Amino acid sequence: MDCVFCGIINGEIPSNKVYEDDLVLAFRDINPEAPVHILVVPKTHVSSCDSIDADNSFLISKIFEMIPQIAKKEGLSNGYRVITNVGEDGGQSVKHLHFHILGGKKLPVHLC
Numbered sequence: 001m002d003c004v005f006c007g008i009i010n011g012e013i014p015s016n017k018v019y020e021d022d023l024v025l026a027f028r029d030i031n032p033e034a035p036v037h038i039l040v041v042p043k044t045h046v047s048s049c050d051s052i053d054a055d056n057s058f059l060i061s062k063i064f065e066m067i068p069q070i071a072k073k074e075g076l077s078n079g080y081r082v083i084t085n086v087g088e089d090g091g092q093s094v095k096h097l098h099f100h101i102l103g104g105k106k107l108p109v110h111l112c
C-alpha cells in the first residue's frame with residue numbers, strides 16, 4: 001500500500017514527532033496552516049472516518065484521549081480546533097485517518 005502516513009509510522013519517511021505510543025502517532029504537519037498544526041493518526045491503517053467501526057473505534061478513543069494532552073503540551077491553553085477531512089468533498093488528501101490539531105492563534109470561525 002502506498003500511504004505516506006504509513007511511511008511516517010514505519011520510519012521510512014521522516015517527520016517531526018510530538019507524541020507516540022503503541023497505537024497513536026502525532027507529528028507536525030508539513031504545511032502548517034496555524035502556528036501549531038499537528039496531525040494525530042492511528043498506527044494501523046484506517047482510510048478515513050468512513051472506515052471507523054466497532055472493531056477499530058478504540059483507536060478513536062485513544063486519539064481523543066491524547067489530543068488534550070498534546071494540546072496542553074503545545075501550550076494551547078486558550079483553545080484549539082480538531083478537524084478531520086473525509087473523502088473528495090471533505091478535502092481529504094491523505095487517505096489515512098488523521099485529526100488536525102490547529103491552534104496558537106485565533107482561528108477564523110467560518111471555513112468557507
Ligand code: DGP
Nearest residue numbers: 004015028029030031085091092093094
Ligand atoms: P488532509 O487534507 O486532511 O488529507 O490533510 C493532509 C495533511 O497532511 C496536509 O495538511 C499536509 C500533510 N502532509 C502530507 N504529506 C505529509 C508528509 O509527508 N509529512 C507531514 N508531516 N505532513 C504531510
